[in-house]
Amino acid sequence: MPAEFERHSGCWMLWPERPDTWRDGAKPAQAAFAAIAAAIATGEAVTVGVSGEQFQNARARLPPAVRVVEMSSNDAWVRDCGPTFVVDAKGRRRGVDWTFNAWGGLHGGLYFPWDRDDEVAQKILQIEGAERYRAGFVLEGGAIHVDGQGTCLTTEECLLNPNRNPELSRADIEAELRRYLGVSTVIWLGKGVHRDETGGHIDELACFTGPGHVALTWTEDRKDPQYEISLDALRRLHQARDARGRRLTVHRIHQPGPLYMTAAEAAGIDARAGSRPRRAGDRLPASYINFYIANQCVVMPLYDKRRDAAAMRIVRRLFPTRKVLGVDTRDVLLGGGNIHCITQQVPRAAGR
Numbered sequence: 001m002p003a004e005f006e007r008h009s010g011c012w013m014l015w016p017e018r019p020d021t022w023r024d025g026a027k028p029a030q031a032a033f034a035a036i037a038a039a040i041a042t043g044e045a046v047t048v049g050v051s052g053e054q055f056q057n058a059r060a061r062l063p064p065a066v067r068v069v070e071m072s073s074n075d076a077w078v079r080d081c082g083p084t085f086v087v088d089a090k091g092r093r094r095g096v097d098w099t100f101n102a103w104g105g106l107h108g109g110l111y112f113p114w115d116r117d118d119e120v121a122q123k124i125l126q127i128e129g130a131e132r133y134r135a136g137f138v139l140e141g142g143a144i145h146v147d148g149q150g151t152c153l154t155t156e157e158c159l160l161n162p163n164r165n166p167e168l169s170r171a172d173i174e175a176e177l178r179r180y181l182g183v184s185t186v187i188w189l190g191k192g193v194h195r196d197e198t199g200g201h202i203d204e205l206a207c208f209t210g211p212g213h214v215a216l217t218w219t220e221d222r223k224d225p226q227y228e229i230s231l232d233a234l235r236r237l238h239q240a241r242d243a244r245g246r247r248l249t250v251h252r253i254h255q256p257g258p259l260y261m262t263a264a265e266a267a268g269i270d271a272r273a274g275s276r277p278r279r280a281g282d283r284l285p286a287s288y289i290n291f292y293i294a295n296q297c298v299v300m301p302l303y304d305k306r307r308d309a310a311a312m313r314i315v316r317r318l319f320p321t322r323k324v325l326g327v328d329t330r331d332v333l334l335g336g337g338n339i340h341c342i343t344q345q346v347p348r349a350a351g352r
């Protein structure tokens with residue numbers, strides 16, 4: 001699996017519409033998704049999958065350069081239900097179609113049903129003309145990060161959760177990651193971001209920003225439950241060696257907030273049996289780590305005037321050849337994720 005910071009031929013997104021995830025009929029989320037698609041489209045081809053009902057609306061709201069295709073799904077988290085692209089030694093691109101169970105199936109999953117989401121990877125691979133490996137292994141793309149040089153970063157909280165692959169041991173799971181991603185080293189962090197509803201995805205907590213470099217969400221507030229989580233991650237990262245035997249340099253980015261859902265925001269989200277309820281005062285899993293590394297730019301979430309500028313300065317320093325474009329993504333955060341969770345890169349293949 002190439003690293004996200006390697007060259008892409010494109011990026012996939014899905015269009016938000018379900019009213020039990022997105023407040024106010026998904027209009028504010030649609031505006032945020034459109035701004036994110038426009039930022040990424042400055043340097044790579046963007047395709048957005050959308051239901052038949054929303055096709056004309058999405059087409060009207062997205063920039064003309066963005067390709068819009070009809071594709072049904074249960075929600076809009078393509079990082080997790082879309083394919084993970086891999087490239088072989090000859091530069092041929094294929095896709096892994098992981099089994100998707102809505103972040104935990106009937107034991108902690110976020111909605112039911114998820115059958116349309118589980119077909120998204122197959123549909124994207126058909127459109128991309130890429131061969132598909134259907135993995136009988138439950139995994140979401142947000143649960144893994146790779147450096148493209150044989151190292152995978154993940155969390156115990158998510159991958160060892162019995163609501164994903166209860167029959168597999170840690171060693172079995174590492175073997176599956178090696179088999180599908182072509183990695184040789186798995187670095188396990190402990191818990192994901194406090195109140196992350198996916199069960200501890202790595203893509204809110206930490207990511208590779210280059211070979212041997214990892215960005216980590218951080219807080220200086222010892223009373224915040226995030227403090228122990230980030231400190232444990234920092235210690236593990238300092239002890240780790242990557243697939244090439246290097247020590248990792250860790251770049252700490254102070255988290256925003258803490259941020260909480262307001263009463264007006266919670267009131268704008270439909271209640272639905274089987275879906276996670278949203279309540280005023282819920283702490284939001286906000287982190288600056290959930291950015292998308294595009295060819296020409298890094299598109300990063302902004303949500304807190306007290307912290308945004310400092311976070312952007314660090315991200316600019318980590319990606320000196322790219323522009324850093326900030327987008328106000330509070331409305332994506334209200335759905336439980338952010339920019340990385342709603343994007344999926346297609347790495348460049350030989351000759352394309």
Ligand code: KQY
Nearest residue numbers: 142198201335336337341
């Ligand atoms: O963290 C992610 N990769 C996805 C977040 C999904 C939240 C669903 N409500």
